[in-house]
Amino acid sequence: MIQALAVAKSYAALDGTMVQALGEVSLQVESGQFVSLVGPSGCGKTTLLKIIAGLQKPSQGRVLRDQHLVNGSFGWAGYLSQADTLLPWRTVLANAEIGLEIRQTPPAARRARVAGLIQRVGLSGFEQKYPSELSGGMKKRLGLIRLLSYDPEVLLLDEPFGALDAQTREFLQQDLLTLWQDFHKTVIFVTHDLVEAITLSDCIVLMSPRPGRIKTEYRVDLPRPRSLPDIQFSPAFQELHRQIRLDLQDDLCPGLAPAPSCA
Amino acid sequence: MRLKIHLIRLALVAGFFAAWEAGVAGGLLNAFFFGRPSLIFMDLWWITVSGYVFQHLWVTLQESLLGLLLGGAAGVGLAFALAASPFWTKVLDPILMVLYGIPRIALAPLFILWFGLGVASKVVFALVLVFFLMFFNTSAGLKGVSAEMVDAIRVMGASRWQLLCKVTLPAVLPWMLAGLKSGVGMALLGAIVGEYVGGNAGLGWMINSAAGLFETTRVFSALFVLGILVLVINQALNYVERRLLRWRPVDHQIG
Numbered sequence: 380m381i382q383a384l385a386v387a388k389s390y391a392a393l394d395g396t397m398v399q400a401l402g403e404v405s406l407q408v409e410s411g412q413f414v415s416l417v418g419p420s421g422c423g424k425t426t427l428l429k430i431i432a433g434l435q436k437p438s439q440g441r442v443l444r445d446q447h448l449v450n451g452s453f454g455w456a457g458y459l460s461q462a463d464t465l466l467p468w469r470t471v472l473a474n475a476e477i478g479l480e481i482r483q484t485p486p487a488a489r490r491a492r493v494a495g496l497i498q499r500v501g502l503s504g505f506e507q508k509y510p511s512e513l514s515g516g517m518k519k520r521l522g523l524i525r526l527l528s529y530d531p532e533v534l535l536l537d538e539p540f541g542a543l544d545a546q547t548r549e550f551l552q553q554d555l556l557t558l559w560q561d562f563h564k565t566v567i568f569v570t571h572d573l574v575e576a577i578t579l580s581d582c583i584v585l586m587s588p589r590p591g592r593i594k595t596e597y598r599v600d601l602p603r604p605r606s607l608p609d610i611q612f613s614p615a616f617q618e619l620h621r622q623i624r625l626d627l628q629d630d631l632c633p634g635l636a637p638a639p640s641c642a
Numbered sequence: 643m644r645l646k647i648h649l650i651r652l653a654l655v656a657g658f659f660a661a662w663e664a665g666v667a668g669g670l671l672n673a674f675f676f677g678r679p680s681l682i683f684m685d686l687w688w689i690t691v692s693g694y695v696f697q698h699l700w701v702t703l704q705e706s707l708l709g710l711l712l713g714g715a716a717g718v719g720l721a722f723a724l725a726a727s728p729f730w731t732k733v734l735d736p737i738l739m740v741l742y743g744i745p746r747i748a749l750a751p752l753f754i755l756w757f758g759l760g761v762a763s764k765v766v767f768a769l770v771l772v773f774f775l776m777f778f779n780t781s782a783g784l785k786g787v788s789a790e791m792v793d794a795i796r797v798m799g800a801s802r803w804q805l806l807c808k809v810t811l812p813a814v815l816p817w818m819l820a821g822l823k824s825g826v827g828m829a830l831l832g833a834i835v836g837e838y839v840g841g842n843a844g845l846g847w848m849i850n851s852a853a854g855l856f857e858t859t860r861v862f863s864a865l866f867v868l869g870i871l872v873l874v875i876n877q878a879l880n881y882v883e884r885r886l887l888r889w890r891p892v893d894h895q896i897g
């Protein structure tokens with residue numbers, strides 16, 4: 380279980396003034412849960428994710444993993460940032476293996492573990508290619524299995540499908556759905572896309588504009604296993620979509636009711 | 643395509659020498675001042691078969707390669723050390739800028755004074771020239787290492803050492819290689835100027851003493867040998883670069 384307790388973050392802007400990027404946020408994510416963070420650009424989603432990952436210190440509050448402070452301990456999570464962070468000098472295979480390499484897993488075991496994943500996401504035959512030779516969608520897939528290979532408890536995914544065309548996006552969403560159903564990781568997923576959030580998540584956390592706070596949490600009670608695009612045309616989906624959309628537009632008069640929690 | 647490039651290149655060089663030769667033969671250029679390709683090639687042949695050139699080539703090669711390696715290592719080392727310490731970066735930054743700004747050619751006589759007429763003074767001089775080049779190149783490369791990339795691997799649980807070996811070093815490698823390539827010229831410059839200022843062997847010394855005797859042909863012979871040397875070292879470095887940077891998209895590779 381991941382808990383963010385009254386976490387807030389201010390940055391020193393270049394002119395020396397302090398800019399609050401993230402308001403006070405408390406969030407609880409149960410093990411095995413898929414939670415999406417949704418909110419307008421600049422509301423602090425990336426900041427929150429980095430704080431949870433332990434990459435940034437919050438100006439206030441703390442983050443607990445199974446009741447323990449995450450203070451600078453790494454290795455329990457996998458972080459996929461908004462930018463492409465594949466290592467361009469490593470082949471597909473070597474990129475996929477890096478997490479295991481860091482754990483000093485013997486080469487044969489690494490190869491065996493990664494081979495299955497590479498096949499699952501359709502990268503077979505590309506093992507010896509470099510990232511510059513892959514399409515955008517293939518890079519995202521490689522980014523995902525690079526995390527799955529070393530089997531972290533928690534996946535922190537920052538708009539992983541942001542800059543892709545609609546069709547590739549949908550394929551990847553389906554990939555992620557089935558991967559998640561098989562591996563049952565805790566996932567915190569940042570996205571701008573409501574349809575994507577509802578399709579994938581157990582819970583959606585809607586944030587208000589900067590400095591971001593949690594506005595509303597929505598439970599997504601759609602049955603699993605889910606498959607695309609069927610689920611997106613179910614009445615329950617449409618209703619939830621409508622509700623969140625209205626809530627997003629309502630940002631001018633926030634906090635009408637205290638938000639229900641998913642946990 | 644490759645063949646065409648090679649042929650045109652060869653034609654340009656041959657054309658240049660032909661025009662030069664014709665210019666001298668036609669009386670347009672004075673061979674005393676400008677040399678004459680046919681005489682230069684004969685001289686080259688002579689200094690090669692007699693082995694005269696090799697003893698000097700070896701001296702210059704030693705000086706510049708040692709300077710290149712030592713200066714390169716020092717520059718890279720300091721760049722990495724300072725990247726790890728913002729405090730010492732602040733302390734040393736103006737000092738390094740001043741040292742860099744001093745016309746270092748002016749230091750050559752001092753080095754001769756301190757380290758003697760032999761190989762050592764030239765190595766040190768080449769080292770100093772290469773050092774700054776490698777330092778600034780590596781520093782620029784280190785600043786450009788994507789923090790997001792490092793973070794992604796850090797979250798996986800990588801130690802500082804693993805981050806250095808698996809992310810930072812490979813990310814900076816292209817910058818270090820670029821520095822090394824321009825460093826070759828610097829190292830040679832250091833060795834040659836050192837030999838000019840005070841020495842008793844090497845290609846620079848060969849040029850200087852020939853010029854003192856108005857042996858223009860010999861000066862050009864030595865320059866020709868230097869050119870070949872640069873070409874060979876560069877080709878070797880290009881080969882290393884192609885091997886190490888195979889992952890780069892093809893349009894980065896020139897030549």
Ligand SMILES: Nc1ncnc2c1ncn2[C@@H]1O[C@H](COP(=O)(O)OP(=O)(O)OP(=O)(O)O)[C@@H](O)[C@H]1O
Nearest residue numbers: 390391392400419420421422423424425426427589
């Ligand atoms: N290193 C930094 N220094 C100063 N300000 C920053 C820094 N990083 C982020 N900010 C500010 O903090 C705010 C939140 O940024 P953050 O990247 O978390 O937003 P986001 O919700 O992820 O936005 P997007 O959806 O566009 O990715 C922004 O207003 C940004 O200007």
Ligand SMILES: [Mg+2]
Nearest residue numbers: 424425461537
């Ligand atoms: Mg972001």
